[in-house]
Amino acid sequence: MSRQIMRATVAITLLVVAGICAAQTTSGTLERVCTGFQFVEGPVWKDGVGLLFSDVWPSTIHRWSPVDSAVSLYLKPSDSSNGLTYDRQGRLILTQMQQRRVSRQETDGSITPLVSTFRGKRFNSPNDIVVSSTGAVFFTDPDFNVPPGQAKELAFKGIYRLSPSGAIQLVDSTFDKPNGICFSPDEKLLYVNESAQHKIYVWDVVNDSTFTNKRLFYTIPQNGYADGMKADSSGNIYCTGPGGVWVVSPAGTYITLISTPEAPANCAWGDADRKTLFITARSSVYRIRPGISTGVRVGMRTPEGSCELSEGYPNPFNPSCEVRYHLPESRSVRIAVCDLFGREVSVLVDEQKPAGEYTAQFDAEGIASGIYLCRMQSGSFVESRKLLLVK
Numbered sequence: 001m002s003r004q005i006m007r008a009t010v011a012i013t014l015l016v017v018a019g020i021c022a023a024q025t026t027s028g029t030l031e032r033v034c035t036g037f038q039f040v041e042g043p044v045w046k047d048g049v050g051l052l053f054s055d056v057w058p059s060t061i062h063r064w065s066p067v068d069s070a071v072s073l074y075l076k077p078s079d080s081s082n083g084l085t086y087d088r089q090g091r092l093i094l095t096q097m098q099q100r101r102v103s104r105q106e107t108d109g110s111i112t113p114l115v116s117t118f119r120g121k122r123f124n125s126p127n128d129i130v131v132s133s134t135g136a137v138f139f140t141d142p143d144f145n146v147p148p149g150q151a152k153e154l155a156f157k158g159i160y161r162l163s164p165s166g167a168i169q170l171v172d173s174t175f176d177k178p179n180g181i182c183f184s185p186d187e188k189l190l191y192v193n194e195s196a197q198h199k200i201y202v203w204d205v206v207n208d209s210t211f212t213n214k215r216l217f218y219t220i221p222q223n224g225y226a227d228g229m230k231a232d233s234s235g236n237i238y239c240t241g242p243g244g245v246w247v248v249s250p251a252g253t254y255i256t257l258i259s260t261p262e263a264p265a266n267c268a269w270g271d272a273d274r275k276t277l278f279i280t281a282r283s284s285v286y287r288i289r290p291g292i293s294t295g296v297r298v299g300m301r302t303p304e305g306s307c308e309l310s311e312g313y314p315n316p317f318n319p320s321c322e323v324r325y326h327l328p329e330s331r332s333v334r335i336a337v338c339d340l341f342g343r344e345v346s347v348l349v350d351e352q353k354p355a356g357e358y359t360a361q362f363d364a365e366g367i368a369s370g371i372y373l374c375r376m377q378s379g380s381f382v383e384s385r386k387l388l389l390v391k
Helices: 003-025
Strands: 031-035 040-046 050-055 060-064 071-075 081-086 092-096 101-105 111-115 129-131 137-141 158-162 168-172 178-183 189-194 199-207 210-219 229-231 237-241 244-248 254-259 266-270 276-281 284-288 320-327 331-338 344-353 356-363 370-378 381-389
Touching: 031 060, 040 092, 040 276, 040 284, 050 081, 050 266, 050 276, 081 129, 092 129, 111 158, 129 178, 137 178, 158 178, 168 210, 178 237, 189 229, 210 237, 210 244, 229 266, 237 266, 237 276, 320 331, 320 344, 320 370, 344 356
Parallel strands: 040 081, 040 266, 178 229
Antiparallel strands: 031 284, 040 050, 050 060, 060 071, 081 092, 092 101, 101 111, 129 137, 137 158, 158 168, 178 189, 189 199, 199 210, 229 237, 237 244, 244 254, 266 276, 276 284, 320 356, 331 344, 331 370, 370 381
16 A cells, blocks of 8 residues: 555544544534643632632632633632532632642632541542532542642541531542542432542432442543543533543443543533533643433433434444443344445344343454444434444
């Protein structure tokens, strides 16, 4: 093959990959809204204010205005703030890694420390944070940002609950690197990820201070990390990690990956309708309108007849990938892979199956590189997804 043909083939392949990735991520377009920072984290939205986010190493909090897209200094020094959220009175709650504490900004701008020790020992470096509807503050305390020159005092890395009265409760002490934390929309589930193992765990919340049935929710199938995460109104989990923001249904199945050009650290919902996802990623802040509705609301049945076929993963792939699909009821389903001429190269599923979430494996060993279509048919439901095999 000549160099010219090879370059053209690579260029076409990259264009195809870009097209597939655009289709795979979301119906929206990723937009960079501001850049030029050192390490951005902890985005949080408030109507009338806009987006606040931490720039960790310069120890600052910045404000991005939706009115004119201007960035202004909000707080300096922030004592290496990381996670940001608001309490029920609209006051900013922040983790301050330099001071190893969780604090609150009062309406006059002053900072009130809320908690800095557990059983007389200083926290490691409080990281991510969320406030429940009762006003309780939940936060993670990994040890990868203990201030230089300071001793680590706790023998574990905890997940904590700070009650509205100021009582501190240890929720879990078994994680190696607890990081992102969020609730399901109805606050019946608490999610925390194990950063170094790129795993997400979940608890049932019996009441605001009792947590049971801890279990593995999802493992990001790619080496890297798991960082900040949020849930949408349908209960889908958006977890920042390798390659972008991983979107997982309430059933713990992969939906899609929102690819980002820089490694993301956290995300938050914003705009008046809270449907714009703002993503902090290294030197920049991005936004996108995902428009993802494939997740099933917690405690609700999928509407009659709403089959789903998810994107293949990985995609591009070699030599195999998986596709996930959902059946709302027992029905006959056929999933086949075809080339661009409509010729079937593999039949993945062809049988009657009960309602549920399923995974089908496409093994392309012995099949030539190229673009293929994965087609699912179940009754009147027909849907296709592009797959790119690159050998």
